[in-house]
Amino acid sequence: IGPDEMMPKMFGTRLLGAQNLTMLAYLFFCNRAYRGHPMPHQLEGFKLAERTNINNRRLLVAMLIAIIVGTFSSFWSYYHISYVEGARDWFAWRPFNRLQSWLISPLPPNYPAVIAMLIGLLVTFFLMIMRMSIFWWPFHPAGFAISSSWSMNVFWFSILVSFIIKWIILKHGGMGTHRKMIPFFLGLILGEFIIGSVWSLIGVTTNLPMYRFLF
Incomplete structure (x- = not known):
């Protein structure tokens, strides 16, 4: 706003x-x-x-x-x-x-x-x-x-799940486990971007509707 x-x-x-x-x-x-x-x-x-x-x-x-x-x-x-x-x-x-x-x-x-x-x-x-x-x-x-912000109605559940997982890791695994897990979760985010981009390029190339990835 x-x-x-x-x-x-x-x-x-x-x-x-x-x-x-x-x-x-x-x-x-x-x-x-x-x-x-x-x-x-x-x-x-x-x-x-x-x-x-x-x-x-x-x-x-x-x-x-x-x-x-x-x-x-x-x-x-x-x-x-x-x-x-x-x-x-x-x-x-x-x-x-x-x-x-x-x-x-x-x-x-x-x-x-x-x-x-x-x-x-x-x-x-x-x-x-x-x-x-x-x-x-x-x-x-x-x-x-x-x-x-408008985007929150799309991402709020993913943010909530991430918050809960982070809390569990810190509580039971400590900061060391948290740091070790960071590349894995960053990879999940990067993987979604890559897959979404690939499907978008396929849709543009073939001029056919493909899977839709928000943002």
């Missing part, structure tokens, strides 16, 4: 005005979802380079090339698919339908939503204090902050 959802609820759409609401609609893509944000992947890449003694400058050059190629490829693929399949069924209509409803039926401030935001702020501070005060505290304030 980004500013485009919070500000209209805090101040009301009438107070914000048509110009500000229109700008929020055009910036909808910034806060639609955070699962595709490049920054965490870039940081992980630099961490891997550090662990494997890869030259950071070469990695940076490779990332810059990938950004340039990916940007132009995205523009081309977006317009190509829009012309072939039609852009009407894409997701871009959502912010402007919402903008239309704001302009036609202005809303006052949503006080229950504001109270919920304040409660969320207090819970986040509580989790942060507990995290810093008690070393075994398992709940992270960042996890609470992203728990309302």
